[in-house]
Amino acid sequence: xxxxxxxxxxxxxxxxxxxxxxxxxxxxxxxxxxxxxxxxxxxxxxxxxxxxxxxxxxxxxxxxxxxxxxxxxxxxxxxxxxxxxxxxxxxxxxxxxxxxxxxxxxxxxxxxxxxxxxxxxxxxxxxxxxxxxxxxxxxxxxxxxxxxxxxxxxxxxxxxxxxxxxxxxxxxxxxxxxxxxxxxxxxxxxxxxxxxxxxxxxxxxxxxxxxxxxxxxxxxxxxxxxxxxxxxxxxxxxxxxxxxxxxxxxxxxxxxxxxxxxxxxxxxxxxxxxxxxxxxxxxxxxxxxxxxxxxxxxxxxxxxxxxxxxxxxxxxxxxxxxxxxxxxxxxxxxxxxxxxxxxxxxxxxxxxxxxxxxxxxxxxxxxxxxxxxxxxxxxxxxxxxxxxxxxxxxxxxxxxxxxxxxxxxxxxxxxxxxxxxxxxxxxxxxxxxxxxxxxxxxxxxxxxxxxxxxxxxxxxxxxxxxxxxxxxxxxxxxxxxxxxxxxxxxxxxxxxxxxxxxxxxxxxxxxxxxxxxxxxxxxxxxxxxxxxxxxxxxxxxxxxxxxxxxxxxxxxxxxxxxxxxxxxxxxxxxxxxxxxxxxxxxxxxxxxxxxxxxxxxxxxxxxxxxxxxxxxxxxxxxxxxxxxxxxxxxxxx
Amino acid sequence: xxxxxxxxxxxxxxxxxxxxxxxxxxxxxxxxxxxxxxxxxxxxxxxxxxxxxxxxxxxxxxxxxxxxxxxxxxxxxxxxxxxxxxxxxxxxxxxxxxxxxxxxxxxxxxxxxxxxxxxxxxxxxxxxxxxxxxxxxxxxxxxxxxxxxxxxxxxxxxxxxxxxx
Numbered sequence: 001x002x003x004x005x006x007x008x009x010x011x012x013x014x015x016x017x018x019x020x021x022x023x024x025x026x027x028x029x030x031x032x033x034x035x036x037x038x039x040x041x042x043x044x045x046x047x048x049x050x051x052x053x054x055x056x057x058x059x060x061x062x063x064x065x066x067x068x069x070x071x072x073x074x075x076x077x078x079x080x081x082x083x084x085x086x087x088x089x090x091x092x093x094x095x096x097x098x099x100x101x102x103x104x105x106x107x108x109x110x111x112x113x114x115x116x117x118x119x120x121x122x123x124x125x126x127x128x129x130x131x132x133x134x135x136x137x138x139x140x141x142x143x144x145x146x147x148x149x150x151x152x153x154x155x156x157x158x159x160x161x162x163x164x165x166x167x168x169x170x171x172x173x174x175x176x177x178x179x180x181x182x183x184x185x186x187x188x189x190x191x192x193x194x195x196x197x198x199x200x201x202x203x204x205x206x207x208x209x210x211x212x213x214x215x216x217x218x219x220x221x222x223x224x225x226x227x228x229x230x231x232x233x234x235x236x237x238x239x240x241x242x243x244x245x246x247x248x249x250x251x252x253x254x255x256x257x258x259x260x261x262x263x264x265x266x267x268x269x270x271x272x273x274x275x276x277x278x279x280x281x282x283x284x285x286x287x288x289x290x291x292x293x294x295x296x297x298x299x300x301x302x303x304x305x306x307x308x309x310x311x312x313x314x315x316x317x318x319x320x321x322x323x324x325x326x327x328x329x330x331x332x333x334x335x336x337x338x339x340x341x342x343x344x345x346x347x348x349x350x351x352x353x354x355x356x357x358x359x360x361x362x363x364x365x366x367x368x369x370x371x372x373x374x375x376x377x378x379x380x381x382x383x384x385x386x387x388x389x390x391x392x393x394x395x396x397x398x399x400x401x402x403x404x405x406x407x408x409x410x411x412x413x414x415x416x417x418x419x420x421x422x423x424x425x426x427x428x429x430x431x432x433x434x435x436x437x438x439x440x441x442x443x444x445x446x447x448x449x450x451x452x453x454x455x456x457x458x459x460x461x462x463x464x465x466x467x468x469x470x471x472x473x474x475x476x477x478x479x480x481x482x483x484x485x486x487x488x489x490x491x492x493x494x495x496x497x498x499x500x501x502x503x504x505x506x507x508x509x510x511x512x513x514x515x516x517x518x519x520x521x522x523x524x525x526x527x528x529x530x531x532x533x534x535x536x537x538x539x540x541x542x543x544x545x546x547x548x549x550x551x552x553x554x555x556x557x558x559x560x561x562x563x564x565x566x567x568x569x570x571x572x573x574x575x576x577x578x579x580x581x582x583x584x585x586x587x588x589x590x591x592x593x594x595x596x597x598x599x600x601x602x603x604x605x606x607x608x609x610x611x612x613x614x615x616x617x618x619x620x621x622x623x624x625x626x627x628x629x630x631x632x633x634x635x636x637x
Numbered sequence: 638x639x640x641x642x643x644x645x646x647x648x649x650x651x652x653x654x655x656x657x658x659x660x661x662x663x664x665x666x667x668x669x670x671x672x673x674x675x676x677x678x679x680x681x682x683x684x685x686x687x688x689x690x691x692x693x694x695x696x697x698x699x700x701x702x703x704x705x706x707x708x709x710x711x712x713x714x715x716x717x718x719x720x721x722x723x724x725x726x727x728x729x730x731x732x733x734x735x736x737x738x739x740x741x742x743x744x745x746x747x748x749x750x751x752x753x754x755x756x757x758x759x760x761x762x763x764x765x766x767x768x769x770x771x772x773x774x775x776x777x778x779x780x781x782x783x784x785x786x787x788x789x790x791x792x793x794x795x796x797x798x799x800x801x802x
Contacts, residue, residue: 032758032759032760032773033760033762033763035773036760036762036763036766036773036775037763037775068762068763069762071762218759219756219757220719220757221717221718221719221720221721221722221756221757221761222718222719222720222757222761223757223759223761224759224760224761224762227759259665259702260755260756260757260758260759261758261759262771297662298662298665299700300661300664300665300700300701300702300703301700301701301702301755301756302699302700302701303756314661315658316657316658317657317658317659317660317661317662317696318660318696319695319696319699320699320700376761378719378720378723378761378762378764379719379720379723379724379761379764380723380724384761384762385762416719420719450719450761452719452720452723452761454723458723463722463723466719466722467719470717470756474756476699580780582732582735582736582779582783583735603731603735605728605731605732605735605779606725606728606778606779607778607779607780610778610779610780611780
C-alpha cells in the first residue's frame with residue numbers, strides 16, 4: 001500500500017507539473033456562482049476557439065476563488081512570455097475572442113480585462129498582489145479553491161493533499177485529538193464548540209458503532225461558504241473527515257447536504273469515488289488496518305435540519321425534528337450510537353492542522369479563537385464573494401478593505417451576520433474583531449459565516465420581519481415556544497411594517513423574545529429573537545417611525561410608501577414609464593404631457609423608478625403615502 | 638395506477654432495500670422520475686417499506702422538496718434568501734405572481750407555468766436570482782420579469798428540459 005501511494009503521488013505530481021509547464025493553460029471558474037454569470041458559455045467558447053485555431057492549450061475547470069463579483073473568472077498562464085499567470089475579470093463569451101486573438105495567439109496580455117497577476121504565497125495559496133484583500137486574507141480553507149480542478153483528485157494530491165491523513169494514521173487517535181485540542185480548533189458551524197472536546201467525548205464511549213456526519217446543510221440564506229468549498233475543493237473536507245473518523249473510531253460517515261446544491265452533490269460523489277479508487281476510503285486505508293467509508297445524503301429542503309439532532313433524524317428517514325440535548329450526539333446520535341457532527345470548514349481545517357501542527361495553526365487568529373474565519377459577503381457591497389481572514393480581523397477591514405465597501409458612495413447602515421437567527425449590528429460595531437466571543441458580546445452570533453451588508457435602502461424593521469417570517473416557515477413545530485412564539489413575533493412585525501403597529505408592541509416583542517430564548521427546544525427557536533433584539537438595540541428609531549409616524553425611513557415598506565413623478569423633472573415626450581408599468585397605472589396628462597401615477601392602480605414594483613432615464617430622474621418614493629396629497633396640492637395651487 | 642408508474646416503482650424499489658431509513662431517498666427518487674408524489678406513489682412506498690401511509694405522508698409533507706401536484710412545463714423558482722431579499726427579491730416574486738396570475742406555490746390552468754419560492758440557492762452574489770427550468774437568471778428586477786417570459790414563450794412548446802429538482 002505504501003508503495004502504491006508513492007506511485008500515486010509521483011504520478012499526480014508529474015501530471016500537475018506538466019500542466020503548469022504547458023505553453024498555454026487556461027483556468028475557468030465554473031462553480032454555481034460562475035455558471036450564473038455565464039462561465040459555461042465562456043468555457044464552450046474557449047474550447048471552440050482553441051480547436052478552430054488549432055492551439056495546443058490546456059483548459060481546466062476550476063472552482064471559485066471567492067472573487068464572485070468578477071465572475072466569470074479566467075486565469076491564463078503563458079509561461080514563455082515571462083509573466084506570471086494573469087487573472088481576468090467578467091470574461092463572458094463575448095470577451096473570449098479578444099483574449100484568444102490578443103493574448104493566446106499574440107503577445108498582448110489584454111490588461112484592460114485583467115484583475116491582476118496571480119502569484120503564490122509561501123504556503124502555495126494563490127493570491128493577486130494587486131488586490132488589497134489578499135494582504136489581509138489568510139487562506140487555510142480556501143487554499144486550493146479556484147486554483148485546482150475539483151474533479152481531479154490528482155490536483156489535490158499534487159498540492160500536498162492526503163499527506164495529513166497519512167501522517168495522522170501513523171499517530172494514535174488520542175494523539176490526534178490532543179493535537180486538535182492544542183490547536184484550539186472551534187467548530188465553524190457557528191457555535192464554536194471546541195472540536196477536540198467533542199471528539200474526545202465520542203472516542204471515550206464504549207460503543208462498537210460510531211458515526212461521523214459532515215454538516216454541509218448550509219440552510220442559512222445568504223451563506224454559501226460550504227457550497228464554494230465543496231464545489232471547489234471537496235477533498236480537503238473529505239480528508240479531514242477521514243482523520244476525524246479515525247480519531248473517534250467511526251467506520252461509517254455521512255455527508256448531509258442540500259438538494260438545492262446539485263453541483264455539490266455531483267462533485268462530492270465524484271470525489272468520493274476517486275478517493276475509493278486510490279484506497280483512501282474503504283478497507284484498510286494506507287495499510288493501517290483502519291476502514292472507513294462515506295455516503296452522501298441529500299436533504300429534502302428543511303432549514304431546521306441544519307440542527308444536528310434534526311439532521312440525524314432526517315438521515316434516519318424521519319421528519320427532521322430536533323430533540324432536547326443532552327444527551328449530545330457525541331454520546332447518543334445516529335441510530336442511538338455516538339456520532340460526531342462537524343461542519344465542512346471545521347473538517348477542512350482539521351486537514352490543515354494535521355499538516356502544519358497545532359502551533360502553526362495557533363499562530364493565526366486570536367488566543368481564544370485561533371485560525372481563520374470564512375465569510376460570505378453579499379448584499380450592498382462592492383466586492384461580493386468569499387473571504388477568509390484571520391480571526392480577530394475587524395469588521396471594518398472585512399467590509400471596506402476586503403469587500404471594497406458599499407457601492408455608489410452610499411452609506412453602510414448595518415451588517416447582518418450569522419444567518420437568519422444571527423443579528424444586525426450597526427456602524428458602531430465596525431471595530432469589532434471577528435471572533436466567536438466578540439460577536440457574542442455584541443448580541444450577535446458568528447453563525448456559519450454569512451455576512452450581508454445593508455445600506456440606507458434597506459429597512460431594518462422589514463429585515464427583521466423577513467427573518468422571522470423565514471424562521472416561522474422553517475421551524476419544525478415540535479415545541480410550543482417555537483411553533484407559537486416565532487409565529488407571534490412574525491405577526492407583530494408584519495403589522496408594524498404595514499403601519500398597524502402599536503406602541504406597546506415593542507415591549508411585547510422584547511418579552512416574547514426573552515421567553516423564546518429561554519423556552520425553545522433547539523437553537524433555531526432560541527436564537528430566533530436575535531434579529532429583533534439586535535435591530536431594536538441598534539435601530540429603535542426606525543421601529544418608532546413605523547409605529548408613531550406610519551413612515552418607513554428607508555422607503556421600503558410597501559404599505560408606507562408611494563411613488564410619485566415630479567412634474568418639473570418629467571421629460572414630456574418620454575413615455576418610458578407609461579410603456580413599462582405592468583399595471584398601466586401611469587397616465588399622461590393630455591395637455592401638459594406630464595406623467596402621473598394613479599395610486600389606486602400602482603403595485604409599487606419600482607419599475608418606473610428603474611426605467612426613468614437617469615438624466616431626468618423624475619420618479620421618487622415618498623413616505624408616508626399621504627405626502628403625495630401635499631405634493632399634488634402644491635402643483636394644484 | 639398507470640402501467641408506466643408501476644414500472645417506475647419496480648425499478649426504484651429494486652435498488653433501495655426495504656429499510657425504513659431509505660424513506661426520504663425513495664420519495665426523492667420517485668419524485669424525480671414522476672415529477673411529483675402521487676397518492677399511489679406514497680401508497681406504494683409505504684407498502685414497500687412496510688410502514689403506514691400516514692407516516693409516509695407525514696414525512697413527505699414535512700420537507701419543502703416534496704410536492705403532490707405535477708409541475709408546470711416551465712418551473713419558476715424565485716429565491717427568497719437574505720441577499721435576494723435585500724436586493725429586492727420580493728418585488729420580483731410579486732412580478733411573477735402578477736404576470737402569471739397565480740400565487741406562489743400555484744400552477745397556471747394550462748399547466749405551462751408553476752411558481753415556487755426557495756429559502757436560498759447559495760447564489761447570493763448574483764442576487765436577486767430566479768431559477769427557471771434549472772437555469773439561473775441573475776440580477777432580476779420586476780422589469781426583467783416580462784423579458785424572461787418573452788424568452789420562455791419564444792421557446793414555445795419545444796421546451797424539453799426535465800423537471801428535476
